[in-house]
Amino acid sequence: MREFDARTQGPRERAVMTEVAALRRAALAEPARADELFAAACAAVPALPLKVQIQTATRCNAACSMCPYPVVTGEPGFVHGTMSEARYLRILDELRGGGVERLSLFLMNEPLLDRRLASWLRHARTALPGATLGLFSNGSALDADRARELADAGLDELCVSVHGFAAATYETLMVGLSHARLRHNLDAVLALAARGELGALRIQIVAGDIAEVTATRALAPEPYRDRLLLKAFSNERAAVGVPGAVPSSCAAGEDEAVCQRPFVKLYVLATGECVLCNVDWRRTVVLGQIGDPDGARLADVWRGPAYTAVRREQFTRRFVRSAICARCDYARVADHE
Numbered sequence: 001m002r003e004f005d006a007r008t009q010g011p012r013e014r015a016v017m018t019e020v021a022a023l024r025r026a027a028l029a030e031p032a033r034a035d036e037l038f039a040a041a042c043a044a045v046p047a048l049p050l051k052v053q054i055q056t057a058t059r060c061n062a063a064c065s066m067c068p069y070p071v072v073t074g075e076p077g078f079v080h081g082t083m084s085e086a087r088y089l090r091i092l093d094e095l096r097g098g099g100v101e102r103l104s105l106f107l108m109n110e111p112l113l114d115r116r117l118a119s120w121l122r123h124a125r126t127a128l129p130g131a132t133l134g135l136f137s138n139g140s141a142l143d144a145d146r147a148r149e150l151a152d153a154g155l156d157e158l159c160v161s162v163h164g165f166a167a168a169t170y171e172t173l174m175v176g177l178s179h180a181r182l183r184h185n186l187d188a189v190l191a192l193a194a195r196g197e198l199g200a201l202r203i204q205i206v207a208g209d210i211a212e213v214t215a216t217r218a219l220a221p222e223p224y225r226d227r228l229l230l231k232a233f234s235n236e237r238a239a240v241g242v243p244g245a246v247p248s249s250c251a252a253g254e255d256e257a258v259c260q261r262p263f264v265k266l267y268v269l270a271t272g273e274c275v276l277c278n279v280d281w282r283r284t285v286v287l288g289q290i291g292d293p294d295g296a297r298l299a300d301v302w303r304g305p306a307y308t309a310v311r312r313e314q315f316t317r318r319f320v321r322s323a324i325c326a327r328c329d330y331a332r333v334a335d336h337e
Helices: 003-008 011-029 031-044 085-095 117-127 144-153 167-173 179-194 213-219 298-302 305-316
Strands: 051-054 103-104 133-137 155-160 203-206 229-230 249-251 263-266 273-274 284-291 334-335
Touching: 011 031, 011 305, 031 305, 051 085, 085 117, 085 298, 117 133, 117 144, 144 179, 167 179, 179 203, 284 298, 284 305, 298 305
Parallel strands: 051 103, 051 263, 103 133, 133 155, 155 203, 203 229
Antiparallel strands: 249 334, 263 273, 273 284
């Protein structure tokens, strides 16, 4: 399992996926019982997702070499937008008391471009007091004032992507961003954290540069090193058919692994559409739409027929509707250590 996934996996997720994996092994051994065993796997799925990732707005200010964003968002028919606060509050209301362990307000975007974020984090902290609130950012819009604002709003964890600790590597991979600006921002924010001015906010520096991946901890500047977390690149671009991908920097894992995402995690776009996962940039599988006043309820989408069909494809490893899963290496790789 990837290092990042391992550290964000709670005991309930671990129990669910251990049971699903055991049932799948039994189905492989006894094909005649496959339907019965899949029904048992569906019964293990929690009533509401354990993890939820929400796209509050669609825009990003980078064109990173490993990311499909600059290609997909430039294609005909793509429309940028923002989630309405009313939709967001309805989604939070449906998650109350449901045991959500982790809420992340980013998805296929740069979240800090949305100036509403601190306010929305406060809403989330009220609605889901026991959940970990997390963000993944490229750090370009992160200064000391913004860090204080996010910490005060209740953010638990901020992961900053730094793909390359040398300026040339960073600016080659994270196209459109300035290494000098990143270092200025991060140095100031980490100084605040060192003085205890950001409270309990945890700041992680996430690296996945293919050229540095095996030695990345030694290359990181001293103030960053203890906060460094490796998240090797997957084949995300290749999976969605976007050329020019940075090659996957992941080690081969179990070829027949079951992806945990459809069993424990919900991905919600700014439109309220629930997509397969964060790799499905072209929205090839829309599992429902939530947050409309008279629309489908989140719980019904999560346990509904579309999700059941996707879970069956993961269970059998026969991908039809979720064909993108057959091209994705996410479930079958681990980080280099």
